[in-house]
Amino acid sequence: MTDTSTGTSTTLQGVGIGRGLAVGTILRMPDPLPEPADVTSSLTADAEKVRAAGALAAAAADIRLRGDRAGGSAKDVLDAQAFMAEDPTLKSDVDARIETGKTAERAVFEAFAAFRDLLVSMGGYMGERATDLDDVSQRVVAHLQSVAAPGVPTPDYPFVLVARDLAPADTALLDLDRVLALITSDGGPTSHTAILAREKSIVAVVGARGALALSDGETVIVDASTGVVTVAPTADQMAAVEQTLADRAAAPEVAVGPGALADGTKIPLLANLGSADGAANALELGAEGVGLFRTEFLFLDAEKAPTVEEQQVKYTALLTAFEGKKVVVRALDAGADKPLHFLNDEPEENPALGLRGLRALRANEPILRDQLTALANADRATNAEVWVMAPMVSTVEETRYFTTLARELGLKTAGVMVEVPASALLADRILADADFASIGTNDLTQYTLAADRLLGSVASFQDPWHPAVLRLVGEVGKAGAALGKPVGICGEAAADPLLAVVLVGLGATSLSMSPAALKDVRAELARFTLDQAKEFAELALSANSAVEARVAVLAAATPITTSQKLEKSE
Amino acid sequence: MPERTVTIASTHGLHARPASLFVQAVTKSGLSVQLTKGEKTLNAASILGVISLGIEHGDEVTLKTEGDNADAVLDELSGLLTTDFDAS
Structure with a gap:
């Protein structure tokens, strides 16, 4: 255990997920064991x-x-x-x-x-x-x-987990009640670890270089709002954290209600869902509808596409849960990180740039027609407001193809996801045909910065605060405003409270996120007016990097942040 | 040697949870049970063996064992295989 009363602390900088703050002792994820050597045994x-x-x-x-x-x-x-x-x-x-x-x-x-x-x-x-x-x-x-078993540690006491990055198999077994915070050295804000942390409201700092040099038993302060990990904190720093945690615990909960800026501008807050199971939880957390319903769960593990009837049952269950509310359903988004063999079985050198999203659906039009038909049938049988959108649209022509087909099959509101820079740049043309646009910031960032979302070594490029990404979002926002068409955000960026305000300043008219993130985003939106949001957007756009953008907006938004309090006390 | 031939009910076949429950029941019975699908026969207490048979929904498999209680054990195991654990 580190002596916290004397000495000086050191810090690591990463990307914080959410705004949580935690203090605790470190446990490291053990490294995988080397392959046992093939030598002759000296025993019988x-x-x-x-x-x-x-x-x-x-x-x-x-x-x-x-x-x-x-x-x-x-x-x-x-x-x-x-x-x-x-x-x-x-x-x-x-x-x-x-x-x-x-x-x-x-x-x-x-x-x-x-x-x-x-x-x-x-x-x-x-x-x-x-x-x-x-x-x-x-x-x-x-x-x-007789060495430590690999995999997530399972001690009987609370701990801060330090890992290179966590795989889905690791996180499934993680005892969330004992995890005070997560720190990873690799992985960006869209890594599996970050998504888990956001869903479960775990304090997390990802992509903190040098984290693997931390040792078991060291005390750290993990501040997700600044992305700073303070190692071996001083007594003063510890006291400041305790005070902040006490203040936060005492602060009144923001009432669950519709999302709005301080000046009353309505910004509907919607949920990202992967199946109808999460509906009740999302509604409880104040979701005003569904901004992204992923339909892949119907198709994964399947040898062939499910029938119209099978799909219709699932869509009806979801739409019934959201009666009277908006539900944006995304057509099957296969490819790259989630290949489906019946859609595209050709090996590709660059799957992210391959036959994926709408491209794959178009090559298998009967599957798309079945899905849209099932959705239109479910729409007629229920009272939710159904919108449908195509994944990974890159041209005006693709937009026309999808919206025409969706309307022909009986769907009233058809839009596209903006994930490719080309469609952001031509948003004015695309929105002339589409009823709405929804910006997928994860892929938009990957394509804008040319950095594979799934590749740890380029994770530092995967930051939606990057001014280039924000400028593209602004293009879509401008086009939406000029044409009177809604522009939603449904990537992980919308779940970052401060970035959410910037996105609204850039013209987003609704935000969709993991339900667990709704509370913090709702509270943050209520702090600022639309004019302030626009001012933050200008600050972020004029920065040279993602880090500069975040720092500039954070400084403008928060006169005294936790980190500054900590610095003063040093 | 008593035997039973049954059709697998679980929607996703004899994988994961159904396979685990089946192997657990075999182990608990204390008898040596053989599981046959097509031309392959193996020890039903081996979860890796059971999984590697790739038993799907609707497949026919045969269970064989002998000893005390053989019939009761086969009835119990057949019951497990004809229950759809994936329906919930």
Whole structure:
């Protein structure tokens, strides 16, 4: 434990997610284990078999215990993993390998790898279980080598988790009640870690270079509003944080209600949803409708597209939950990070620049027609206000294609997502045909900065505060205002409270985000007038970089921020 | 040797949770149970084996075992395989 009463603190700068503040001790995510060396064992085969059996049983018990603690769907996954460690066929294979002189570590590694290759060769769902096998294999080997098991730590006390980045499999098992904050060295504001943090309202700073040099047990202050991680804070800094946390706890909750600026300008706050299941939670958190309904869940894991009837049932469930409210449904957005084999099975060098979004739908028009027909049927059967939009539209001609088809199939309001710089630059032409535009800031940032969203090494480019991205948003906002067409934002950017104000200043007329982010954004919007929002937008546009833009707007918006209080106290 | 041939009810086949519940029941029975799909027969207590058979909704599989309680165990296991765990 670091002595917090003396000495000087150091800081790391990353990108904060939300506005949370936390203080706690660090636990690092252990690094993956190296492959066990293929050397001849110095023990007898029987002794190695006993070691292997012991480690397999210990890993199974350990996994089962974690499953009981996690509960829910994580328990099912972990129970299956425990059975994998206890698998009699696997054990026979391990023993057979040990008979040839291999160590228990190597035999376990090889036996799991053989099963993994078998599952991968089967593809689909089986292929996805391959990561489960890798995880079990690593845990058994860790037991054999008496080292910390890889994967997320599961201590019995609250901690600040430090990792390079978190994979979905890691976060599914994370005990959120014990995680005070997340710090990652890689990954940007659209990384899986950031999205999780936003959804679950976890204090997080991502892309903090140097975070991996932090050690277990060190005390840190994590301030998401500034993106600063203070290592080994002084007593004064600790006191300032405690005070801020107490002030925030005492501050009255902003009432749930429609989003509006301080001058009364209405900015509807909508929810991003991936299935009808989240509807009740979104409404409870004050969502005024759905700004982005992702329909991929209907298609993932599917060998072929679901029927019109199957889709209609799901859409009806969603629309019923949002009776009388706006629901913007995005047509199937496959490709790049979420390939669907029945849409596009051709391997591509650059999937983000390939046959994805509307391009893939157009190449498989019957699938698009079925989806739009199902949606139009569900619309007729319910009382929500249904809008439909096409993903990744890059030309005026594509806009015409989609809006014409949607209207022909009975949908009243048809728009496009602006994710490609080309459609932002020609927004005046595109909005002449489309009923509305919705800006997907994640992809718009990726395409504007030419930086792969999924590539950690270029994550620092993936910042929607970048003035180039904001200028494109402004183009769409201007076109929308001139033509009287709504312009929504449905990327992660809308969930950043201060950036949300800037986006409104650039002409956004509604904001859609993970429901958990609604509260902070609603509170932030209520602090400023439309004129102030426009002023912030000008400040951000005139900056040279994302960091400069954020700093300039933060300074204008907050006379005394937490970070300044901390600096004063140093 | 007593045996039962049943049709898999779970919508997504014998994967994940249904496979785990099935293997758990086999292990608990204490008997050595064989599972056959097509020409492949394996130890039903092996979750990796069960998963790798790629058993889908509507597939026919045969269970075989012998010993005390063999019929009761086969009835219980058949019951699991003909329940749709993916319906909720």
